[in-house]
Amino acid sequence: MSFEPAKPKVYLLTFAALLVLTVITVxxxxxxxxxxxMGIMILDLNIVLAMAIACVKASLVVLYFMHFKDMxxxxxxxxxxxxxxxxxxxxxxxxxxxxRHPEETVGWTESGPLHDARP
Amino acid sequence: MSTHEGDLHVGHQxxxxxxxxxxxxxxxxxxxxxxVLFFGGLFLAxxxxxxxxxxxxxxxxxxxxxxxxxxxxxxxxTSSLTMALGVRAAVLNRMKAVLGWLGLTFLCAGGxxxxxxxxxxxxxxxxxxxxPNFEFHHAGxxxxxxxxxxxxxxxxxxxxxxHVLIGMITMIILVIRLWVMRKQRIDFIPIELTGxxxxxxxxxxxxxxxxxxxxGGN
Numbered sequence: 225m226s227f228e229p230a231k232p233k234v235y236l237l238t239f240a241a242l243l244v245l246t247v248i249t250v251x252x253x254x255x256x257x258x259x260x261x262m263g264i265m266i267l268d269l270n271i272v273l274a275m276a277i278a279c280v281k282a283s284l285v286v287l288y289f290m291h292f293k294d295m296x297x298x299x300x301x302x303x304x305x306x307x308x309x310x311x312x313x314x315x316x317x318x319x320x321x322x323x324r325h326p327e328e329t330v331g332w333t334e335s336g337p338l339h340d341a342r343p
Numbered sequence: 344m345s346t347h348e349g350d351l352h353v354g355h356q357x358x359x360x361x362x363x364x365x366x367x368x369x370x371x372x373x374x375x376x377x378x379v380l381f382f383g384g385l386f387l388a389x390x391x392x393x394x395x396x397x398x399x400x401x402x403x404x405x406x407x408x409x410x411x412x413x414x415x416x417x418x419x420x421t422s423s424l425t426m427a428l429g430v431r432a433a434v435l436n437r438m439k440a441v442l443g444w445l446g447l448t449f450l451c452a453g454g455x456x457x458x459x460x461x462x463x464x465x466x467x468x469x470x471x472x473x474x475p476n477f478e479f480h481h482a483g484x485x486x487x488x489x490x491x492x493x494x495x496x497x498x499x500x501x502x503x504x505x506h507v508l509i510g511m512i513t514m515i516i517l518v519i520r521l522w523v524m525r526k527q528r529i530d531f532i533p534i535e536l537t538g539x540x541x542x543x544x545x546x547x548x549x550x551x552x553x554x555x556x557x558x559g560g561n
Contacts, residue, residue: 228434229430229431229434229435230431232428232431235424235427235428235431236424238424238427239420239421239423239424242420242423243417243420246413246416246417246420246552249552249553249557250409250413250557252557253409253553253557253558259397265394265395266394266395266397267394268393268394268397270558271393271553271554271558274553274554274557275550275553277553278549278550278552278553281549282546282549282550285423285542285545285546285549286542286546288427289423289424289426289427289538289542289545290538290539290542290543295365295368295372296364296365296366296368296369297365298365298369298372299365299368299369299371299372302369302372302373302375302376303372303375303376305376306372306375306376306379306380307379309376309380310379310380310383313380313383313384313387314383314386314387314390317387317391318387318390318391321391
């Protein structure tokens with residue numbers, strides 16, 4: 225951040241865009257989009273759309289409210305590292321879940337853990 | 344006292360005011376990274392159960408009031424705007440404006456907690472809090488899977504609510520600090536850092552709202 229803050233107009237426009245996107249999220253949830261089975265998981269396109277809108281909203285907050293552009297270099301590195309390691313955690317864990325065969329894991333069934341399956 | 348009115352106090356370990364600000368904000372961002380990963384673990388748990396218990400999650404989310412959730416979304420977005428304007432006023436050394444914007448942000452945060460209280464008490468009354476009293480009757484839905492939805496709901500919104508409370512306490516401390524140092528140029532760094540924290544709290548809610556209230560596609 226620099227010592228010359230942005231004009232109030234920038235903040236008001238960001239605020240208006242966030243409100244519009246909130247309304248779009250609510251309307252998008254009224255649609256019934258297909259659910260695609262992927263292995264033992266079900267990919268629900270409704271949630272994919274909702275998360276895409278949420279990512280746009282999150283970007284607006286970081287770019288304008290948290291003034292990403294005017295941040296110091298080290299802060300920028302941290303911000304990007306946060307997103308990067310979050311994605312590493314998500315993809316490595318989900319890849320493991322997706323490729324693990326339930327029948328090989330004691331106590332697990334197709335739909336999840338079984339309480340009475342333990343020896 | 345080396346600080347005159349009109350100058351920002353620069354700690355002796357810093358080259359200049361700009362380096363001081365960059366150092367403080369880098370520290371805050373590092374803290375926010377740990378927060379992203381803290382909440383990230385819970386989001387990951389949500390994704391895993393959501394993709395397995397899809398039907399139960401759709402059935403269970405009808406127990407949540409999306410209008411109250413939407414109201415809270417608008418309240419938090421508004422509070423982010425007032426906080427951003429408060430930080431701006433602090434940089435420009437406008438004391439009254441800073442107090443006004445921080446006060447409005449505090450009110451929004453309080454409003455958010457009131458709505459949360461109304462929602463939580465309704466869930467307790469309807470036996471939807473996970474535990475021995477949990478009851479969920481819906482044809483073809485395993486109550487255990489619906490309970491997992493409410494486990495995640497209370498864990499994630501509860502942790503988020505705790506962050507809102509901490510934000511409110513921080514704003515009280517900021518106002519006390521402004522009063523104590525009222526004769527000097529406003530030290531905007533603590534306000535700027537609280538602003539970053541507050542926008543992060545808003546950011547988490549932006550994801551929580553569609554995940555819990557707008558499961559959709561039923």
